[in-house]
Amino acid sequence: MELILALAIGVLGGSGVWLLMRPRTFQVIIGLSLLSYAVNLFIFSMGRFPVGRPPVLEPGTMGDPAVFADPLPQALVLTAIVIGFATTALFLVVMMAARGLTGGDHVDGRARDR
Amino acid sequence: MQHLAILPILLPLLAGAAMIPLEEKRSRLRATIGIGSTLLLLAIAISLAVQAHADGGAGVVTVYRLGDWPASFGIVLVADRLAALMLLVTALLGLAALVFSLTRWQRMGVHFHALFQFQLMGLNGAFLTGDLFNLFVFFEVLLAASYGLALHGSGVARVKAGLHYIAINLAASLLFLIGVSMIYGVAGTLNMADLAERIAAVPAENRSILEAGAAILGMAFLVKAAMWPVGFWLAPTYSVVSPPAAAIFSMMSKVGIYAVMRLWLLLFGAEAGISEGFGGDWLLAGGIVTIAFGAVSVLATQDLARLAGASVLISSGTLLAAVGAGQLPVTGGALFYLASSALGIGALFLLIELIERERDVGADVLAVTLEAFGDGEDDDDQLDDEIGVAIPATMAVLGLCFLCCALVLAGLPPLSGFIAKFAMLTGILNPAGLGEGPVEVSTAGWALLAALVLSGFATVLAMTRAGIRSLWATTGRTVPRVGIIEIAPVILLLATCLAMTAAAGPVMRYMQATAAELHAPQGYMMQVIGRAP
Numbered sequence: 001m002e003l004i005l006a007l008a009i010g011v012l013g014g015s016g017v018w019l020l021m022r023p024r025t026f027q028v029i030i031g032l033s034l035l036s037y038a039v040n041l042f043i044f045s046m047g048r049f050p051v052g053r054p055p056v057l058e059p060g061t062m063g064d065p066a067v068f069a070d071p072l073p074q075a076l077v078l079t080a081i082v083i084g085f086a087t088t089a090l091f092l093v094v095m096m097a098a099r100g101l102t103g104g105d106h107v108d109g110r111a112r113d114r
Numbered sequence: 115m116q117h118l119a120i121l122p123i124l125l126p127l128l129a130g131a132a133m134i135p136l137e138e139k140r141s142r143l144r145a146t147i148g149i150g151s152t153l154l155l156l157a158i159a160i161s162l163a164v165q166a167h168a169d170g171g172a173g174v175v176t177v178y179r180l181g182d183w184p185a186s187f188g189i190v191l192v193a194d195r196l197a198a199l200m201l202l203v204t205a206l207l208g209l210a211a212l213v214f215s216l217t218r219w220q221r222m223g224v225h226f227h228a229l230f231q232f233q234l235m236g237l238n239g240a241f242l243t244g245d246l247f248n249l250f251v252f253f254e255v256l257l258a259a260s261y262g263l264a265l266h267g268s269g270v271a272r273v274k275a276g277l278h279y280i281a282i283n284l285a286a287s288l289l290f291l292i293g294v295s296m297i298y299g300v301a302g303t304l305n306m307a308d309l310a311e312r313i314a315a316v317p318a319e320n321r322s323i324l325e326a327g328a329a330i331l332g333m334a335f336l337v338k339a340a341m342w343p344v345g346f347w348l349a350p351t352y353s354v355v356s357p358p359a360a361a362i363f364s365m366m367s368k369v370g371i372y373a374v375m376r377l378w379l380l381l382f383g384a385e386a387g388i389s390e391g392f393g394g395d396w397l398l399a400g401g402i403v404t405i406a407f408g409a410v411s412v413l414a415t416q417d418l419a420r421l422a423g424a425s426v427l428i429s430s431g432t433l434l435a436a437v438g439a440g441q442l443p444v445t446g447g448a449l450f451y452l453a454s455s456a457l458g459i460g461a462l463f464l465l466i467e468l469i470e471r472e473r474d475v476g477a478d479v480l481a482v483t484l485e486a487f488g489d490g491e492d493d494d495d496q497l498d499d500e501i502g503v504a505i506p507a508t509m510a511v512l513g514l515c516f517l518c519c520a521l522v523l524a525g526l527p528p529l530s531g532f533i534a535k536f537a538m539l540t541g542i543l544n545p546a547g548l549g550e551g552p553v554e555v556s557t558a559g560w561a562l563l564a565a566l567v568l569s570g571f572a573t574v575l576a577m578t579r580a581g582i583r584s585l586w587a588t589t590g591r592t593v594p595r596v597g598i599i600e601i602a603p604v605i606l607l608l609a610t611c612l613a614m615t616a617a618a619g620p621v622m623r624y625m626q627a628t629a630a631e632l633h634a635p636q637g638y639m640m641q642v643i644g645r646a647p
Contacts, residue, residue, distance in 0.1 A: 020281075020285065025277065028281055032281070032284050032285065032288075035285070035288050036288060039288045039291050039292055039295075042291075042292060042295060043291060043294075043295040046295040046296065046298055046299035047299075072298065072304075073295065073298065076247060076291075076294075076295065076298075079247070079251065080291055083251070083254045083287075086258065087254070087257075087258065087261075087280075087284055087287070088284075090258065090261055090280070091280050091281070091284065094261070094265065094273065094276055094277055094280055095277065097265075097268075097273050098273045098274060098277050101269075101270045101273050101274075102270060102273075102274065107277065107278070107281075108274070109270070109274040109277075
């Protein structure tokens, strides 16, 4: 479990960083998306890996923290996903505007490299 | 007024939300709501500062618990001296930028006033929040609004700079999340005060994870604060965005400084055990390199807006290095410098638009090129025409304001920049307090001292050159038409700097008390956690 998750985060993060360095805006936005997936998984992994444990206590019971998952990383991931979604959408709009204004998809607004 | 601490977040949120459904042509109503909300924010910030500084100067930390949950479970807002100071400077800059935008900039794009209110909400929230994850949320709020403001007015240059700006900040936000989650994974809390309490008890095998998390988190802040080498985005972006946006952005780069100042002094102070002072050398060295880079950029630039952007770099570098020095008197001087330079740079961004209004793009480049390669014939012809032409009042006012900006930014007497720099230099030269203990200044201290003095010198040179080019030696230029409502915000900001100079004693006592609170955060921790740490 740990190995698979670590590999997934590593592959997503590595691909994301590589794409972020590329000169086309589309590659940059895909890179940012991949990176945010990697980061979301990473946050999730910080709550350790309890399998099959609920994060919410039963109403009216005291509950033993040992048999419950930590709800905070899950809440953080949800917030991070929502914020990441919104900012990616906004970035997409700016990307389209840049495409329309400069007539190319280079991140510096230059025409296609010769 | 126990609910005073949440008003700086709620008020701009409601004001901004109320503006969105209004039709685009009702700009007068929007402007009224915006100005009203910002004026109220100013009043709230002043009363929070008075409240924080009350109790005979001992200081009161107001803790606002949302939903009345105890600090380690719930979300807290903390209004102490530092937060109140930052709120006050934000409200002043916000008011000035908003009034400035009334004549033309508010009509250059849609939803300017709503975005501006959300920007203020994000800034205020980041200053008030007491836990790391809400700091992230408010960072995102202020960044999302700033993306809109950066693109306000549109145009190829703004969209191109905006694209870089957004990409860099999205990447920095991801670093922020990684850092926060690593710290949570090790310490099990995100509340800043709780974290400071637990940090000494972190077992040795987890300490490297904690420190790595703190370093990654710090990188996210340093990208915002534009430390070299992660600050190349700043000058190109700030120099093309619309002037009201640039003025409020000069506060935004101070958010990064604020976060470093707050968290580093809180988490890695004396009670952090073996992690004490973690990363301080990096802050100091990075700050000094940033000052050097800013000084070179100031000298190299031929464009006024770029000059202001490079001044932001110098200001950031000075603050980072001063915080990294980790001495109480230096921190106090740095806080004075923070307020003074934020106001001065904000005024400069607004002023530049007024000066450059009627000029051709590229005139500066041409002027410098002419000087470098010599073009004597033309100069002689023009000389005769120049004599006897009085400087009109508009140019005199603009020139005077420019001079004040230059004095504030370079740290020359008699304005507030000088007092700030003087306080920092005194702190560096007398580590044990003025007239007490042996005077042993470390090598790093000398380096910082040299950087402070030399960056001031570079600023003087660059501002003098720019001032002569754009205000003095301009032949055949039309005098810009400047309305009273446009110059008033600039004068307001500079008058605040002047007031800080006139009332330097009380203001400096407030700053020193803030610095003392930051260096000995036990009171802060006790108030937030609700028991003695």
